[in-house]
Amino acid sequence: MPTAIRLVKLEKRFRTKYAVKEVNLTVNKGELFCFLGPNGSGKTTTIKMMTGLLEPTAGFVELVGMDIAKKPIEVKKKMAYVPDQPLIYPKLTGREYLEFIASVFEVEDELFEQRMNHYTELFSLKGRLDEYAGDYSHGMKQKLSLCAALIHKPEILFLDEPTVGLDPKSAKILKSLLRQLCDDGMTVFMSTHILEIAEQMCDRVGIIKDGQLITVASMDELKKERGNDSTLEDIFLDLTGDAESQLLVSSMKEEEV
Ligand SMILES: Nc1ncnc2c1ncn2[C@@H]1O[C@H](COP(=O)(O)OP(=O)(O)OP(=O)(O)O)[C@@H](O)[C@H]1O
Structure with a gap:
């Protein structure tokens, strides 16, 4: 399967603070890839570097085999970004x-x-x-x-939180449209906080925490590793949440019952 997106040791530092640190990732042509992470974990910064809106402090981004810093016009003709x-x-x-x-x-x-x-x-x-x-x-x-x-x-479509602000019908239409576009060969890289969306429709998810990519896997791989009854929410909280917030979520779940 040809590579659509390649991030190599990608980093962004704002003054002394790393917003994104040594991210390596490959996304294949036709993949629907979901990018997940807590608030402030570096999702938007990564997407902005991938779309040429922000210059990396180190590392590089290749889209459809071209370095975005070296061939910005050619690369931008092949992609689209919905902030x-x-x-x-x-x-x-x-x-x-x-x-x-x-x-x-x-x-x-x-x-x-x-x-x-x-x-x-x-x-x-x-x-x-x-x-x-x-x-x-x-x-x-x-x-x-x-x-x-x-x-x-576009050959690659970047979406930052695409379903926020959409009514349920439009969100459903968008979900089926993205799946269909990927089946036809487009590559979609999308950040979302809605874990249900990632669970239902993505081929693979990447989880970023404190600027570092801590997991990249398909839902099947995650379930195999973590047990079949785990939901993406459980896995996400387990990987990104501190013990206190996990306890809080569990107590809220118990109260719901
Ligand atoms: N222009 C900037 N100057 C300084 N710090 C910044 C700048 N842009 C982002 N940051 C910092 O980089 C970190 C990552 O921010 P980013 O917007 O990428 O997170 P995010 O994962 O998209 O968050 P959210 O889910 O809340 O949208 C945060 O600590 C943020 O404060």
Whole structure:
């Protein structure tokens, strides 16, 4: 299986503090990879280095075989990034925004129309495309940002907390869409706090704690190692939580019963 993403000894230091430390990781083409970790563990910093928005202190990132620091334009043509806070131009309509993104990526008119119709229909945005994007709700902005990311059919899609702000129907649509895109060969790298999503749909999960990647495995591998009745929540808390927070979670579970 060809490699889509390769991180080699990737590090980011802010002043004296390491936000990401010696991360090595390979993600294959067509994989749906979930990146998990507690708040402040280094997920966004890693994604920003992977997408060329932040320069590493050490190490490097290769996407589809190219070093992002050496070939930034070529690499960026092959990827898309949907941040947790959607970045849109408020004075453009939804349609104008998608047209603008398509023009940057030189998408042919016919393909643009097909993809715009397909994705905006899927996310129930088609009837709202002539309104200013600045007047959209948070969830609608998030969906417009997703449609824009898919308009040039990237080989690698990075998503930071993609389901936050989406209603349950849109979240479900997104989950099936991501699975289908990966089955068709796209690679998805996604951070999430929703362990259920990672458990249900990811091929592999990576868990980061204090800037260090502490586990990379499929759900089957994790269960084999930790016992078949373990949930991802148990495993996650076991690997990342301190004893106190685990006790708190257990007592809350007992109270629920
Ligand atoms: N620009 C910055 N300057 C200084 N420190 C930063 C900067 N950006 C991030 N950090 C620090 O780096 C660490 C990792 O932050 P990061 O945003 O990558 O975490 P995260 O795992 O995405 O967290 P969350 O789940 O809360 O979004 C944190 O300690 C954070 O305070």
